[in-house]
Amino acid sequence: MADEAMTDKAIKPAVKIALEYGPIIAFFVGYVLLKDRTFTVAGTDYSGFVAVTAMFIPLLAVATFLQWRLSGHLSKMQIATLVLVVAFGGLSVWLNDERFFKMKPTIIYLLFAGILGFGLLRGQSYLEAVMDQAMPLKREGWMILTRRLAAFFFALALANEAVWRTMSTDAWVNFKTFGLPLSIFAFFMAQSGLFARHGIAEEEKDG
Template identity: 45%
Template sequence: MTDQKRLPPLLKLALELGPLALFFVANAYADRFGFAEGQRIFAATALFIGATVLALTVSYGLLRKLPIMPMVSGVVVVVFGGLTLFLQDETFIKLKPTIVNTMFGAILLGGLYFRKPLLEIVLDSVFELTEEGWRKLTLRWALFFFALAALNEIVWRTQTTDFWVSFKVFGIMPLTIAFALAQTPLLLRHEVKKTEEV
């Protein structure tokens, strides 16, 4: 088994959450830099795209590979953020979480259909679980991603842009962390016990 390079946890967190934090800050304060009220989301989107590309570049430079989920999310940020800026229509950036979460949910369910719990690949061997454990965990995450997609649709279609940006930063992340922590009993129950080699 080859040793795989891993980023230090704080750096990994900064690379994954940094672009999102900049998106929130730019949307909140872009007017202080001369952007009109209705243009703040576009300034924030441009910064979000740049920060996402930079984070992926740094990640690749350090690991010589790109993690699957940040890479897929990054591609969607660039494409839908680009459409947002090109067409001057904030709908596209608001659709990004819906599309990414639906895509992740569908891919995970598709893997289960073909008896391949893809979550094991996505999590990069962080856990060692039984086959049943991977199946159950994959199903739970797939359903959670669909729930996040539906929640994003409800929020962006019924609330203001500023509320949606705050929800994206301060709603989705805590919900995801809480859901991940709630899976601890399943992880412990289906963990593959390692036998010590003499």
């Protein structure tokens, strides 16, 4: 019964935002403060970037755990993100190579694009299955939004590859911290016309 009650409990918006974006902001602040420092552990020198990555992994794990404890639920996207952060962040720390962590957004967005694309090939919108309550749309609207989002995720993967391979670490950190979230926000803002055309009114949904 306690688990059921926890499942039904909603997180306050301010707490949810803090848990979702707090680790990202902490990573950015930590990088700004430590990027020019070198840390020696067991005779091995680690850059500030790798050191901050090592701190980011448990911080994200704790934030994700708290979200689960407070809401009783984690989205598949949150779980996949945590797994890939642990895997690629861990590789960066273990091998002392920052490239693995920089590749992580590429893998995440390719994974999401692939999952959505696979559903489209089957004539289904996997996006609808996980976001139906948040954005009530007609089936045609879900299919259009899913196609657009799959293409958008693929574009983000390409953009991340271009940034980390051709630009400085400072540029990539700024891109990851601000560029990616703002791009996602802008994408959904740009879908306002689709929501207006294919949205389901509350009375229609209830009926």
